Amino acid sequence: MGKVKKTRKNTYNYNVDRKKLRRRAKKKSAPRIQCDEIRNAWNRSKSLAGNMAEMGLVADPNKSLPIRERTVIGEPSKVRKPYVLEGLKAAASLPSKQTMGISSDMIMYVRHMVENYGEDYKAMARDEQNYYQDTPKQIMRKVNLYKHHHTKEYQTLLASRTKQ
The missing domain is CATH 1.10.10 (Arc Repressor Mutant, subunit A)
Known part of the structure; x- marks a missing residue:
């Protein structure tokens, strides 16, 4: 006689919140960029280092300001989106909106x-x-x-x- 094949029935797991799982997966897949200038210039098909180099920014500050003499990764000749830097400088020069007031x-x-x-x-x-x-x-x-x-x-x- 042959063995009886045991099949496991797919059951719904009531202990798992599907909505929360979906939200977590969505957050992990697409991180939220809070800076408007960088978010608008971001290219999803490129890597972080590639995007940052195009904007004239550096992903790793240790490589941009080395202790020993090295070449700088974010060279100005490769900057294709200089408007991002200008926007960041303009935003940094504005007075802060979050100053603590006095009652x-x-x-x-x-x-x-x-x-x-x-x-x-x-x-x-x-x-x-x-x-x-x-x-x-x-x-x-x-x-x-x-x-x-x-x-x-x-x-x-x-x-x-x-x-x-």
Whole structure:
């Protein structure tokens, strides 16, 4: 007698989230390039090093700035897309949009402190409006942050303080 051939039935695996699997596979296959200039000039049929060399960029910084005398990989003669470099330089020269702002409450707090005490941080720490019981060093950090963002206003506050 012959052996009975065992066949395994294909069953659906309920423990696997197919949607997540598809998303992961999609992310691995096509990485997201966040820089607009590079994304627009990217050629999917070329390798990373080939794309970067065309743009005048270098994939491996250790090879572009060697310790010993070597030839540079991203030679300017091979740059076919110089507009990418120009776009990156223009984007780098723009002021940053993600600067940390100061809340209006903190501005009022610092103005009150500087108007009344100047730069005496120990006296500021004992003030009634120091609700959060900031230490002199914490108050100094807040004043320095205000100084950094509102330089002219801080100078006028100090000037009005010295006149009194």
